[in-house]
Amino acid sequence: KNEVEQSPQNLTAQEGEFITINCSYSVGISALHWLQQHPGGGIVSLFMLSSGKKKHGRLIATINIQEKHSSLHITASHPRDSAVYICAVRSGWMDSNYQLIWGAGTKLIIKP
């Protein structure tokens, strides 16, 4: 079993729909990242969070440390949101732990 599981693997929705992408992990973490990979390949960091909730524009990320679960929500989705969304976690609190554990990504397609 992977230490970071994302669901769904693929998601197709209509423009305007509310989107939820889930990330579950099995290790203790100090931080969780959400990133977006565009169809052209470029990767952009969306959020880095260790507790609670963060919001940026139409994107909202939440994390529940007790349940080892995070969600990424997109409100009023738009075709330009079509991308692969990746969850990654940094396990533990040691300063020497620089490695991130990566989810496999969720491919999102928003149809006009």
Place this chain on the structure above:
Amino acid sequence: NAGVTQTPKFRILKIGQSMTLQCTQDMNHNYMYWYRQDPGMGLKLIYYSVGAGITDKGEVPNGYNVSRSTTEDFPLRLELAAPSQTSVYFCASSYGVRDHNSPLHFGNGTRLTVT
């Protein structure tokens, strides 16, 4: 700021050739990383650096070397290229690790094919 700049964008190598993938950042970030992404797969860490003069192996270091002579530059060297090294390579940087307001910044990637 230009952010993280990677060159080249594309490269085709013959088996046994060598090359250097360049990465530079202008954000004065301490931490720099090299990842590879195989088709349909997640990112795998090749090497990382926590500051000038300090580098360490990641998950998949075999066949690669790095150096960090300055804060800005973190080149990745492929010696004796093999078909298994066909992949997309991403360089990334961040200010810190424990700073939870410090996201990762990625370059645009280098698509490498070894034939």
